[in-house]
Amino acid sequence: MERNNHPRGTRNSRREKKKRVFSKKLAFASILTISIILICGGVYATYAMQHKPKEASELEDNSDFEQKEAALLTKIRDSQKQEELESTEQEKTEGNIQTLTYEPAASDSIPQLEAIKTELATLMTATEKDSSKKTAIKLVGHIKMLKINDQVIGYQPVVDTYTWDYNDEDWSEKTEMGKNTAFVNQKTKQPLTLQDIFMSEANILAVQQVIEQTLLSESSDGNAIIDSILNMPEISLDGTAFTYYSDKISLGLPENPTGKTEITLPYKDIAGYINPEFVDPTAIQGALPEPLDPNKKYISLTFDDGPNPETTPRLLDILKEKGVKATFFMLGQNVVKHEALVKRVAEEGHEVASHSYSHPQLTSVDAQRVKDEVQKTDKAIYHAIGKLPTDFRPPYGAVNKEVAKIIGKPIIQWSVDSQDWQSHNAQAIIKRIDETAYNDTIVLMHDIHPETVDAVAAVIDCLRNEGYEILPSKELLGKKAKPLHMYYGSKDERPVQ
Structure with missing residues (x-):
């Protein structure tokens, strides 16, 4: 094995030399770093002085x-x-x-x-x-x-x-x-009120219907809260808080199961029940159908007391074949039994309306019975099609102001009685309608009678031959019928007395 023969002094000399070189490099790096800092600091100071925000006192000069x-x-x-x-x-x-x-x-x-x-x-x-x-x-x-x-x-x-x-x-x-x-009625120079916007109790009752349907539609389970919604206290013209906008209105709500304290309704959704003078005209433009052509003849076919599983499907087939839409005033007790049939009526474009639950004469029963007859039918129809009925035909046409207030819906009467309930004869039904029909009227029939269904195709042909366009009653009335009023046709509207 060889030995390292370099003397110890030589190794120490090399070590000292390395230390001197490192010290020089460190000194140079330090000087360079300090120089860079000084240069950057000077640049920043110059920039800061040039861009220094002026104090307010400096603005005087x-x-x-x-x-x-x-x-x-x-x-x-x-x-x-x-x-x-x-x-x-x-x-x-x-x-x-x-x-x-x-x-x-x-x-x-x-x-x-x-x-x-x-x-x-x-x-x-x-x-x-x-x-x-x-x-x-x-x-x-x-x-x-x-x-x-x-x-x-x-x-x-x-x-x-x-x-x-x-x-x-x-x-x-x-x-x-x-x-x-703050909005001001320029006529009265007073703060704007709900009376200015809705004008009457009838219109605010119509808005109540829209509110009920809206709350149910927005709920994840309308059937679970429908009783509370239908029993929610009514809004009023003088006791309801509101916020006015040119294109919509927010109304305060009574306590209700949804927890909502107010609801905002675009005017286009309630266009038939507001005073157009008090809203932005563009907000309701196109919201209501065009007025009926005065040079044309119109009539509405309505059917009471159904649905009936034996006769209503056959009637629907005929209406579909003829391209006619009608209005069905249904009994709640029949709706409960035949929900699928009610759903078919709605899906085929016909109007589903209420005719009470069990067909009593509402003017001869107490207020609670009237309320039950209406609400039970509302619930049955809602359960079947997801919508509350908006129109009502009282059994036997019997109604007074107290009953109409409880019903809270437009009262749709009739001006042409087919008397199918009396004759039970298809030819007699056809003849009766042909002899008594006139423009802008509502025809009463019953879809529970086979003879009525037998007569419908001929009735439609006769009416069309005489120049009539057949519409559901809601369309005949321009989609603006309101509670506390009775309708016998598009030109025959009467306040319920």
Whole structure:
């Protein structure tokens, strides 16, 4: 084995040499790093000095700021002068924030002015609190007039915030609208009411039907809550909270199983029950069918007391073959027994309506019995087709105002009686309708009689030969029949007495 014969002194010399080289490199790296830091720091300092936000005190000597401030104030004041709502200005300045508040000069023109002013003041205070104290700010509070149409004017609190941007050297703008708008009936100069919009108890009852169906449709299990929905207290013209919009309305709801405290209905969904003068016309455009052609003849075929598993299917086959849609006023007790048949009636485009549950004369029973007859049928039909019936035909046509109020649906009577219930003869039925039919009328028949079904094809042919177009009763009445009213045809509407 060879030995390492290098003396120890030589190894130490090499080690010292390496240390000196490393020290030089470390010193050079340190100097380089410090130099880079100094250079970057200098660049940043120069940039920061050039872009340093000016304090408000520095703006006093900034002629460009002063010119743009003057131009902004001129723009704000000119804009207010051009508003239809004449106003007076109140100005105050605290620190960097200048506040301009505009209040209507004619305070008596806005009955809710104090409430609007309170909301405007609250909005101004909140905006000022959230604003920066280190820059120039203009807060402009005013009440904006919104002209919905000739009958409705709205007044809404608005706050415009103008903030001076030091980098762009100009004003940025942000607008915040108040949550509440006060609407005024231009006829009465009073706050807008549900009476203005819906006009009558009959119309608000019709809206109640829409609310019930909407709540059921939005529920995951309508059948589980239908009793509570049908027994929910009615909304009223004078006791219901509401929020008005030009294209819809939000109505406060009584306690109900859905937990909803209000419901919003587009006007197009309730177009037949509102005063069009108080809504945006575009909101209900096309919502109702075109009026019937005055140069044409119309008639409606209606069938009572079904459905009947022996006769109703055959009737549906005939109607389908002839391309006719009719209205079926069904008994709840028969609906429960023949749900599939009820579903077929609806699926084939016919109207499913109510004729009570067991066919009593409703004017001769107590109020609770009337309510039960109506609600049990509503539930049966809803269970069958997922929709509540909207129209009602009282057995024997017997109804008075008290009964009509409990029913809460349009009362569809008839003007042409086929007397099929009396004759039980197909030819007699055909002859009777042919001799008594006239324009815009409703024909009464019963789909539980075989002879009626035997006569229907010929009845349809005779009516068409005489120039009639056959419509379901809802379409004949323009989809705007309302509770507390009876309908014998499209031109024969009578309040229930």
